[in-house]
Amino acid sequence: MHPSGVDGMQRASQENREWKRHKKVTVPWATYDAHRLNECKRVIDLREAFIELDQPVQRREFQLSQLTVLLLLKLMFDVSYRTLARAIKDLYLFQALAMKRAPCYKTIQNTMQYLTESVLMEINQGLIPQATAIGGFDSSGMKTHRRGAWIVLRFHLPQHRRDFKKIHLFVDLVSKKILYCLVTTGKASDAKQVKKLLKGCQWTRVDIILANGGYDTRECFNAIAGVGATPGIPVRRNAITKSHGCYSRRKAVLAQQHDYSEWEGKVHYRMRCVVESIFSGLKRRFGEYLFSIKDQFRNVEMWLRTILWNVVIYPR
Numbered sequence: 001m002h003p004s005g006v007d008g009m010q011r012a013s014q015e016n017r018e019w020k021r022h023k024k025v026t027v028p029w030a031t032y033d034a035h036r037l038n039e040c041k042r043v044i045d046l047r048e049a050f051i052e053l054d055q056p057v058q059r060r061e062f063q064l065s066q067l068t069v070l071l072l073l074k075l076m077f078d079v080s081y082r083t084l085a086r087a088i089k090d091l092y093l094f095q096a097l098a099m100k101r102a103p104c105y106k107t108i109q110n111t112m113q114y115l116t117e118s119v120l121m122e123i124n125q126g127l128i129p130q131a132t133a134i135g136g137f138d139s140s141g142m143k144t145h146r147r148g149a150w151i152v153l154r155f156h157l158p159q160h161r162r163d164f165k166k167i168h169l170f171v172d173l174v175s176k177k178i179l180y181c182l183v184t185t186g187k188a189s190d191a192k193q194v195k196k197l198l199k200g201c202q203w204t205r206v207d208i209i210l211a212n213g214g215y216d217t218r219e220c221f222n223a224i225a226g227v228g229a230t231p232g233i234p235v236r237r238n239a240i241t242k243s244h245g246c247y248s249r250r251k252a253v254l255a256q257q258h259d260y261s262e263w264e265g266k267v268h269y270r271m272r273c274v275v276e277s278i279f280s281g282l283k284r285r286f287g288e289y290l291f292s293i294k295d296q297f298r299n300v301e302m303w304l305r306t307i308l309w310n311v312v313i314y315p316r
Contacts, residue, residue, distance in 0.1 A: 039312050043072050044096055046311060049123050055114070066097045067111040072308050074108070075301075078287045081105035112297045120303035125203065127177070127310045134173040134268055135206040135229070137197060137215060138275035139166050139190050143289035144298075165290060167302060170197040172206075173274045176313075178306045179204055183299050191217045198227050208232050210272040218246035232267035282309060 050065035089102035141164040168182040180200040210232040225248040243250040
């Protein structure tokens with residue numbers, strides 16, 4: 001019989017052993033704070049880009065450009081509207097935006113209804129290069145519900161099904177900036193969104209466009225070749241060499257069947273992973289869920305995230 005009264009179980013040691021790290025970890029907090037402060041300054045300076053949006057809001061006390069910058073701060077720090085309104089008042093951020101007083105949380109929340117995708121696309125156009133050597137397509141899911149399990153059980157609320165939206169991105173793989181974004185339903189096909197992504201970036205010249213095997217359709221090859229770019233899409237192993245009205249795909253099939261490594265190096269296909277890294281950075285930095293409820297506002301929110309990424313993460 002074990003002294004503790006339980007057979008087969010070891011008695012926990014009562015000695016207080018000092019916990020030691022395997023390696024020393026130091027955080028340069030001064031450098032970190034200076035970096036985050038610089039990010040906030042770049043976001044506040046964006047008001048000049050939103051000047052064309054200016055119109056009186058909430059009894060003509062605020063300008064739309066001022067409230068749009070506050071929305072970007074909400075996305076950057078991933079806080080609620082109430083927390084943001086309190087921080088603006090306590091830290092006197094409203095003075096940096098030339099406001100007479102701090103707006104309430106409802107005023108900031110209602111700003112979404114004054115914004116449109118077309119205006120935000122024009123603003124994003126001024127933040128990205130007009131030509132690039134390599135671009136890429138990809139998609140990922142974003143959650144639409146963030147209600148905690150405790151709230152559902154405590155207030156006997158109905159449990160929502162796990163819904164999500166699919167985000168499609170067209171990315172400049174050289175500067176790592178987002179050229180265009182698109183929000184669709186969770187079951188939308190990736191290949192069918194290529195024409196919309198390319199149409200939204202007609203003013204951008206891309207030499208090579210990379211995508212994964214999910215985009216291996218003749219429609220995608222024809223759409224990419226139609227804008228003067230070289231498709232960098234891996235084809236199926238049993239793909240036939242007949243063109244069937246798509247010469248660019250036939251050319252890719254012949255090149256990959258002859259020497260896949262040579263084709264991979266020619267189109268720089270290994271750079272396609274940059275798109276997935278950008279998706280990972282977007283979710284880790286600005287949250288992995290969409291706080292907007294209506295689809296119209298979700299599209300606006302995604303464009304705000306795009307602008308924020310191009311300004312804060314990769315300002316160069």
